[in-house]
Amino acid sequence: MVIKTSFYKRAAVFSMLGAVLATSTPAFALTTQERLVLIASLTQQLAALQAQLQALQQQRTTAEVSLLRMLKPGERGEDVKVLQALLAADSSIYPEGIINGSYGPATTRAVKRFQARKGLAQPGVVGPATLKKLNEELKDKPIAIETDGSGKPALCAKVPPGHLIAPGWLRKNDGVRPIVPECQTLPPGIASTLSTSTTPIPPLSVNDVMPPTISSTAISGITGNSVIVTWTTNEQTKSRVYYSTSTMNFSSTAPAYASDDSFVVIHSTQLSGLLANAVYYYLIIATDQSGNTASSSQGMFTTINSSGDITPPNISSVSSSNVGATMATITWSTDESANSKVYYGTTNSISTNLSAAQAYFDSSFATSHSASLSGFTQNTIYYYMVVSADASGNAASSSQQSFATLQPDTASPVVSSISISGVTAGAASLSWTTNENATSKVYYGTNFPLNLASATFIANTALGTSHAIVLSNLSTSTTYYYVISSSDSSGNTTNATESSFTTTAGTDTTPPVISSVVAGTFTPTGATITWTTNENATSKVYYSDSTPVNTSTAQAVSDSTLVTSHSLAITGLSGNTPYYYSVQSADSVGNQVVSTESSFTTAP
Structure with missing residues (x-):
């Protein structure tokens, strides 16, 4: 500048x-x-x-200015004031007319309107092309800074003196002369020609950049659907009161508001159409005549109940249970359906400082209430009180009560009275006791020592002091090693010393059970037969191109390996020919079984 x-x-x-x-x-x-x-x-x-x-008035000069640098939103300074003064000379471009030296949203919008009028792109930034047009405008409409006796500067948008008497300019403007601002002194010749005074325009102030101060906020006149909000400001402002049943969040949808565009210092606004018995949050925004804006802190009020029910629930049977090192359960009853809330903390007299207490809340309505609390510090006294409100918003609270969390449990259960019984060819029963409630688990296998990370096990997660586990599907005449394990509710675990037992030989007269017999993988010369058995057994397939299959004369393929999943391939067959087959399996003691006859056809 x-x-x-x-x-x-x-x-x-x-x-x-x-x-x-x-x-x-x-x-x-x-x-x-x-x-x-x-x-x-x-x-x-x-x-x-x-x-x-x-003579001195005629000699008076002003500080005429021009813009020398580009500007963008967010900048501050005297250059911005000159830009704002020039734009404010045309109310259709800058209707707000705020000259505060801050390149904000209103100034950005005005720059875009100026750019549109001059046929330029409209980014809202004063770049080289816009700067050139602005300085051209300043030549026709110079902006001056007047310095008076008090030393206070004021911007002055000067009128070209020739416009006051030039016939061409006057015809173009329907004979209406421009208004000469108070800060401009006309040349003596033009002044005498006009021989009349023009209506002065006071210079634009550039001093007010301070936002107003909001104070003495208060709520009164609360009803079931309305409330009165009052406050004061340290200067005349217009105001808005935003309100919502949730905390203010202007980043999403703006909340409802009531506004008053009168510039005053004592404010009163009524909010109406509210919900009865509801919590509302509100925020006041005040704007002074220079466009400076301030907002209050967020406040809160609750509308009254309009249903006619003014009787709060009756709270009874308040108690704590399941208290552990870090948790507890609070239960109580009410004589009507109500919601559930528990305030708790380590400070005595919790009712006098609810804002510092932790809180549990369940909005569902019930007469039997239960709150499971956790995150406590072990071996600590906690104080609590319960609150319940009915559907009409009537609330009742209990007296303060307390409980003490427990010391952490680091002791493992003691395992004793280990007994093994009912040992047969394929099963055994194990039993034992513990000195506290604990789970039941038995690791077992035929290798010594057992690797508990990979060993087979049977477990029961139910907590108890008397334990019993049955092992089944064991092999006959086989030594098994086992380890008994129990864990308490805190996760402390005891693994007993490893022991062993041997299954009996037994008399097995039951043949395997064959199931899932399937023929597949067909080729012109072969096929594969698969099946399963309920115990380890051998594999054999009888097959023939005629039916019924005679196991005495039919061809066969076999495998003596004891398995439960069986698969045998048949080869040397003729293409596109039907074949009939049966499968046979025998267990380790020779009990055998033959399946019913099935058929397949080889591929062409």
Whole structure:
């Protein structure tokens, strides 16, 4: 910004006039003739001073400015003030007219309107092309900074003097002359030609950049559907009161609001159409006449119940249970359906400082209430009180109560009275006791020592002190090794010493059970037969191109390996020919079984 400046000297002239009057001889001490002489002298001096004042006014200059640099939103400074003053000269471009030196949203919108009028792109930033157009505008409509006797600057949008008398300009504007601002002195010739005064326009103030202060916020007149919000500001402002049943979140949908566009310092706004018995949050935003904005902190109020029910629930049977090192359960009853809330903490007299307490809340309505609390510190006294409110919003609270969390359990269960019984060829029963409630688990296998990470096990997670586990599907005449294990509710585990037992030989007369017999993988010369058995057994397939299959004369393939999943391939067959087959399996003691006959056809 370039500035050429001078200043007024009117103050000096008036100072001189004051000095003349102050040093004159008091009138009451003079004769009539002397008074006439003095009046004539003073009249001459006053005429001289007025002439000097007029000369100084004609010599008055202003600080005319131009823009030298590009500007963008977010910048501050004198250049921004000049930009705002130039834009404000046209209310259709900058209707807000705020000159505060801050390149904000309103200034950005005004720059975009200016750019659109000049046929430029409209990014809202003063770039090279926009800067050129602005300085061209300043040549026709110069902006000046006047410095008066008090030293306070004010921006002045000067009128080109020629526009006041030029016939062409006047015809173009329907004979309406531009208004000459108060800060502009016209050349003597134009002033005498006009021989009339123009309506002055006061210079635009650039001093107010301070937001208002909001104080004395209060709520009154609460009903079931309305409330009155009052507050004061330290200067005249217009205001809005935003309100919602949830905390304010202007990043999503803006909440409802009530507004008052009157500029006052004492404010009162009624919010209506509210829900009965509801918690509302509100926020006040005040804007002064310079566009500076301030907001209050978020407040809260609750509308009253309008249902007619004013009786709170009756709370009874408040108690704590299942108290552990870090948890507890609070239960109570109410004589009508109500919600559930528990305030708790380690500070006594919790009812006097609910804002510092932790809280559990369940909005569902019930007469039997239960709150499972966790995250406690072990071996600590906790104080609590319960609160329940019915559907009409009537709330009741209990007296304060307390419980103490437990020491952490680090002791493992003691395993004793281990017993093994019912050992047969394929099963065994194990039993034992523990000194506290614990789970039941038995690891077992035929390798010594057992690797508990990979060993087979049977477990029961139910907690108890008497334990029993049955092992089944064991092999006959086989030594098994086992480890008994129990864990308490805190996860402390005891693994007993490893022991063993041996299954009996037994008399097995039950043949395997064959199932899932399937023929597949067909080729012109072969097929594969698969099946399963319920115990380890051998594999054999009888097959023939005629039916029924005679196991005495039919061809066969076999495998003596004891398995439960069986698969045998048949080869040397003829293509596109039907074949009939049966499968046979025998267990380790020779009990055998033959399946019913099935058939398949080889591939062509």
